Amino acid sequence: MLRKKPLTLGDALMRFLRSEGLETPLMEYRIVQAWEAVMGKAVSKYTSELYVRNGILHVRLKSPALRQNLLMMHREMARKLNEHVGSQVITDVSLT
Numbered sequence: 001m002l003r004k005k006p007l008t009l010g011d012a013l014m015r016f017l018r019s020e021g022l023e024t025p026l027m028e029y030r031i032v033q034a035w036e037a038v039m040g041k042a043v044s045k046y047t048s049e050l051y052v053r054n055g056i057l058h059v060r061l062k063s064p065a066l067r068q069n070l071l072m073m074h075r076e077m078a079r080k081l082n083e084h085v086g087s088q089v090i091t092d093v094s095l096t
Contacts, residue, residue: 028052
């Protein structure tokens with residue numbers, strides 16, 4: 001009888017999601033949900049729309065002044081969001 005090393009439940013679940021093609025949508029959802037935790041309530045209050053397309057997080061902001069301030073930090077925001085979810089999900093943040 002061949003015995004394999006037992007998998008943790010988390011590893012088994014990630015294997016299943018990967019095999020069904022659901023890992024990427026799950027990670028994109030986690031990035032969107034992490035926005036408030038990473039950027040804070042003040043920034044989140046001025047955010048009206050968030051979605052991921054082609055590895056870029058698109059964020060619609062209600063305040064042009066805030067948008068201008070955040071434009072300089074777009075790569076840093078992507079790095080922090082990826083760190084928060086523990087995976088390289090996005091490459092950039094687009095602010096509109």
